[in-house]
Amino acid sequence: xxxxxxxxALSTLSEPWWKVFYDFSSLTKxxxxxxRNSMPSFWAVTLxxxxxxxxxxxxxxxxxxxxxxxxxxxxxxxxxxxxxNRIGPYGVFQTxxxxxxxxxxxxxxxxxxxxxxxxxAPYIVIIVNFMVLGAIPFAKGLHAxxxxxxxxxxxxxxxxxxxxxxxxxxxxNSKYSLxxxxxxxxxxxxxxxxxxxxxxxxxxxxxxxxxxxxxxxQRTGWFIFKGHIPALIAFVIYIIAGTAETNRGPFDMAExxxxxxxGYHTEYSGIKFAFFYLAEYINMxxxxxxxxxxxxGGWMPFHVGNWEGFNHIMDFIxxxxxxxxxxxxVIYLIMLFKWTFPRLRIDQLLTLEWKYLLxxxxxxxxxxAFIVLMGxxx
Amino acid sequence: MxxxxxxxxxxxxxxxxxxxxxxxxxxxxxxxxxxxTQKYPDNRKDLVMFExxxxxxxxxxxxxxxxxxxxxxxxxxxxxxxxxxxISKTIMTEDGKKKRAIDKHIYRLSMCTFCALCVKTCPSNAxxxxxxxxxxxxxxxxxxxxxxxxxxxxxxxxx
Numbered sequence: 001x002x003x004x005x006x007x008x009a010l011s012t013l014s015e016p017w018w019k020v021f022y023d024f025s026s027l028t029k030x031x032x033x034x035x036r037n038s039m040p041s042f043w044a045v046t047l048x049x050x051x052x053x054x055x056x057x058x059x060x061x062x063x064x065x066x067x068x069x070x071x072x073x074x075x076x077x078x079x080x081x082x083x084x085n086r087i088g089p090y091g092v093f094q095t096x097x098x099x100x101x102x103x104x105x106x107x108x109x110x111x112x113x114x115x116x117x118x119x120x121a122p123y124i125v126i127i128v129n130f131m132v133l134g135a136i137p138f139a140k141g142l143h144a145x146x147x148x149x150x151x152x153x154x155x156x157x158x159x160x161x162x163x164x165x166x167x168x169x170x171x172x173n174s175k176y177s178l179x180x181x182x183x184x185x186x187x188x189x190x191x192x193x194x195x196x197x198x199x200x201x202x203x204x205x206x207x208x209x210x211x212x213x214x215x216x217x218q219r220t221g222w223f224i225f226k227g228h229i230p231a232l233i234a235f236v237i238y239i240i241a242g243t244a245e246t247n248r249g250p251f252d253m254a255e256x257x258x259x260x261x262x263g264y265h266t267e268y269s270g271i272k273f274a275f276f277y278l279a280e281y282i283n284m285x286x287x288x289x290x291x292x293x294x295x296x297g298g299w300m301p302f303h304v305g306n307w308e309g310f311n312h313i314m315d316f317i318x319x320x321x322x323x324x325x326x327x328x329x330v331i332y333l334i335m336l337f338k339w340t341f342p343r344l345r346i347d348q349l350l351t352l353e354w355k356y357l358l359x360x361x362x363x364x365x366x367x368x369a370f371i372v373l374m375g376x377x378x
Numbered sequence: 379m380x381x382x383x384x385x386x387x388x389x390x391x392x393x394x395x396x397x398x399x400x401x402x403x404x405x406x407x408x409x410x411x412x413x414x415t416q417k418y419p420d421n422r423k424d425l426v427m428f429e430x431x432x433x434x435x436x437x438x439x440x441x442x443x444x445x446x447x448x449x450x451x452x453x454x455x456x457x458x459x460x461x462x463x464x465i466s467k468t469i470m471t472e473d474g475k476k477k478r479a480i481d482k483h484i485y486r487l488s489m490c491t492f493c494a495l496c497v498k499t500c501p502s503n504a505x506x507x508x509x510x511x512x513x514x515x516x517x518x519x520x521x522x523x524x525x526x527x528x529x530x531x532x533x534x535x536x537x
Binding site: 074076077078079080081082085336337339340341356360 | 389402
């Protein structure tokens with residue numbers, strides 16, 4: 001039934017079918033109308049939510065598995081190695097094999113652990129990830145929920161993942177987990193400030209918090225070019241703070257192998273560990289996709305002033321691939337951080353945030369407000 | 379005032395050094411130099427180990443089936459975990475003198491830590507390391523090796 005609705009929706013489109021890839025809104029609208037005509041509106045909405053949930057679940061797994069593979073390859077190439085190369089061509093099925101292995105592993109119950117919180121923690125992290133993914137504009141019309149305070153919602157929800165980390169550390173009844181969770185808490189709370197302020201810089205420039213509108217207002221030029229110096233500073237600060245917020249790269253004291261074995265997920269095994277591991281990579285994807293939406297124009301193609309021919313060629317690439325391309329560029333940057341820089345000490349980490357990033361960021365917001373007021377942006 | 383100049387100077391220098399490091403790793407990502415990974419079971423035929431690699435202790439013999447071991451037992455004394463045992467015998471030389479020679483030079487690979495003390499202390503350089511590294515066997519007794527080949531003799535001129 002669902003299939004017939006989709007095919008009906010596709011056949012009733014006025015344009016050729018491949019136009020769908022450039023603008024999803026007409027497709028989603030006709031699917032919505034088809035469902036509403038064939039059943040009561042309550043069930044139609046429920047079914048739509050179910051479809052979107054399943055789509056996100058599939059996307060989540062695919063992106064998570066791909067990012068694990070990609071990370072291992074990047075790290076290998078940087079260190080003059082080959083990386084996974086046994087399972088499938090170039091080892092592309094390596095992460096799937098790893099996932100199957102993790103699924104088969106035993107879930108070890110921890111003595112004297114708070115078992116309810118222990119089991120709850122991975123799901124909190126995963127739920128937070130899904131809530132943020134719903135607000136990200138993947139392409140034109142491919143946007144699960146478009147709040148008018150979208151970016152505010154993203155900041156608010158994404159900072160809740162620290163609850164899952166703290167719960168995992170507390171309930172494990174292990175000193176490594178507890179120290180890891182406390183470090184991660186201190187780190188996320190302080191770097192949340194930098195993320196918020198660098199996003200505010202862009203919100204001042206865009207004049208809106210709605211993500212679709214932010215993307216739309218970058219039609220004439222990406223914000224990193226439009227806002228020149230302050231936007232560039234905000235981008236750099238956002239990338240640094242985002243890396244710290246995902247507990248990655250040089251800021252991975254929460255799971256510093258040499259000191260804390262695996263930090264807050266030391267005691268987890270099997271699929272619960274896989275959840276934490278996947279959530280870490282999806283967090284990286286979320287940080288990168290927010291960076292590409294705010295600074296690099298989201299799904300907007302790259303346009304240069306009056307070069308009509310060049311702009312036309314750029315328009316030919318579907319917006320979804322623009323979005324993914326930019327996101328993977330930012331992810332590559334974050335991976336490069338991890339495999340280049342040595343790990344910071346906890347005091348160095350807090351010094352970087354409170355003595356360098358925060359003052360620069362505050363001044364940067366002021367400069368951006370001044371530039372917008374004087375109309376000095378492009 | 380000096381402090382403020384120092385502050386910004388540190389930021390700019392820090393960013394500069396970070397970018398330098400990132401450019402190195404970025405260059406390696408796009409054009410990796412010599413790939414160090416060995417696809418081991420595939421390239422088993424033409425895999426060449428390094429000269430300095432310590433595979434196992436061997437006693438080199440020349441083409442006349444002669445070795446340099448005089449049976450002095452210094453390697454046995456020096457071995458920290460007792461993996462070497464030298465069993466010597468007495469032979470008569472052509473001019474009617476009694477002389478010590480080795481009967482069996484027993485080397486237990488399963489107990490060896492590859493510290494190379496035997497190779498270093500041997501006064502006549504009779505021992506060496508080979509580059510062989512595939513040591514897996516199904517029977518533990520196969521790891522006890524006799525280094526001198528059957529019927530071998532002491533090389534002429536080695537005392």
